[in-house]
Amino acid sequence: MGNGTRKLKVGELARRSGLSIRSLRYYDQIGLLKPSGRSEGGHRLYEDADVRRLYRICLLRRAGLALEEIARALDDPTWDLANAMRTHLNLLDRRQAVRAQLRRRLAAMVARLAADTAPATEEFLDTMEEMTMLESPVQRRIGILVYEDIPAAHAHLVRVFGLGEGRLHYADDGTCVHGEVDAGDGVIWLHRVAPEHGLASPASLGAATGTTAIMVDDVDSHHRHAVSEGADIAYPPTDMPYGYREYGARDPEGGLWSFMAPLD
Template identity: 45%
Template sequence: MEQAEAAHVCGWKVGQLAELTAVTVRTLRHYDQTGLLRPAGQTAGGHRLYNRENVRRLYRILALRRLRFSLAEIRSFLDNPEWDLASMVARHTEEIDRDIAAASRLSAHLRAIDAEITRSGDAPPDTLFLIMEEMTMLDTPIRSTTTLVVYDDLAPAHAYLTETFGLTAGSLTHDADGRVVHGELYAGDQSIWLHPAGNDYSSPQDLGGVSRMIVIAVDDADAHHAYAEEHGADVLGPPVDQPYGVREYGARDLEGHLWYFHSPLESSSS
């Protein structure tokens, strides 16, 4: 805490801010480079220097990320003059209480900061540091996963997965000749990248078999199965209760990749 208090007047260097919030230096640099969080200034030696407003902005970024907004969406929110710290904390608290029972300690601190804002109209950086550190430490060091799936023809695959399985469409990237060289989809907040076949990458239709399967959790496996069949999916069979606690079905896409969709089995009441 002494380090945080001493920095109130002059600001925090990037390493200090990383240590106080458990956000990596690499992430802070990325936020700077993309314009999400520009440091207020720099030291005589050229190091990034963050002030109190930067701390408030970083809290907003982390809170919105935990509420599952994309970085693109967050960018549109950050400079909204109608944004209110108390409202954000209240929404953040509700999300944590609903979705993550293990975050009870974080939830208590969030209520404390909400009370502080109501009482004083502001929240000191030290309190925000505590919140941000616990938000980060509740997660594992692994931030997310991206599934890479190889196709001979990315554009039809992108359209098929969106229309047939209901995945959220992301961008398609073209090269100078107009050929699609990269595609993005989303299953919830997880990314799926489409990669063109070539060199050491092959589609199942070229290999004659699959060496991987993609498994996606859905709210209702039966409803998703009905949707996929209605949209022409090559379904392997109806949903089946599995001994590992899920109801699941599988389907092949247009190039032979295997996709499985499951939802948790409801526990029987005694």
Template identity: 45%
Template sequence: MEQQSHPSSTEGGTQEWRVGRLAEATGVTVRTLRHYDQTGLLRPSGQTSGGHRVYDQQNVTRLYRILALRRLGFSLAEIGSLLDDPEWDLAAMVTRHATQIEHTIAIATRLVAHLRVILGELDRSHRTHPDTLFTIMEEMSMLDTPVRDTTTLLVYDDLAAAHAYLSETFGLTPGALERNAEGRAVHGELFAGDHAIWLHPTAEGYRSPRQLGAVSSMIVIAVDDTDAHYADAKEHGAEIIQAPVSQPYGVREYGARDLEGHLWYFHGPLD
């Protein structure tokens, strides 16, 4: 059964959503909502007595506009100027969004039909005509988007030790650990959900935080239960730099430093 995110109501009957509820209902992360707030794209309608952001129905409409414009290919800078256009019309936006989806469905439908043609040709002669393949490749390109995915790459001096530490201490799913002819680990892979994290060995121009004596980035991972994850990491010897704390932007998070100095933050929804 599909889960519903129930808004609260003010004394005047206006519906409001706390930031965590809005994130759950829309699939937009709390950190993204925080970024939209900081950049002025989506200011919350107010705050709770505990300092948590709350959003009203106008905010929900504005968030849809942001997401729809992003889907239509506009940059955040362009969206910022479009959002306050007095001529903007919700019905027109939904119509344009629907048209785009229909176009995508039409391309996918044609692609399926051509793939079935190929199957028929293969059944008859085990070969297919180049023109059919050209058509399929063209339609595949039409479905493509310029951005595919993201992979985090972290530099370590001892990849084997880092690979074991991150899986055992933080619960990351271990992937491949490749070694060269001398037996030294030269590439490692781990996963946080569907997100890939690659381990890169130190070399000229590549240094771990421990070697540099500083960090220039942090890794942030969402977990189901912050306190449970914290307790498990601490039991496995994690170097904790910040115990779990409930943040005003709607998450509970803690921070840790790994064996070569990379900073990790783990956060989950507030109860």
């Protein structure tokens, strides 16, 4: 398709993408992926731009976004194809590393059996763990925190806690309905208050119902930065009996965060 002249019918695109024809027709129906053209017989015809858009849809679906959120993200002018593909590549690299480790482990166990030496129990446990990592249908974890003022929380998490600046999504009336911050190898979504789903901010509850824990390189350095930015410190850097040094801080709506690193 490099010359831009080839057109795919819906059946071929379904076969090549691994999606069902029904899904592609539904994407067309809701305006998520409309084909660029139609044949004389009225059949959908997909061009290069449609395939690239479908690739974005597949990436965002794998990231856990709902279709309405994907629709908003597709129209985001800041979205970068190269960054998305690098993220995709990193995910594949991690899975490939697990596969390679599992193969090495199995080869070593086979060699020991050939030499009439039984593999250790720990090797069987490690093998099962790696098998589970490859076979699990879970692809990614996403933390979701609820805020009354998403933009203010977003700014605080980036400036004070040093999290990566992600997107903010606004409804047509200008209300911010979704935010994202990057946290190392994961992402945290900032969700609007939604009584219909039982979602409330700690600000209205008067208490935090959980803690978001973030691993950092240097707890004390991170703590000093947070203090310099006016953080509400819940407890200072402390060596915990479970093997971590950590400190706690509250975000503007009372959510509790822990920043930690393993003790040497």
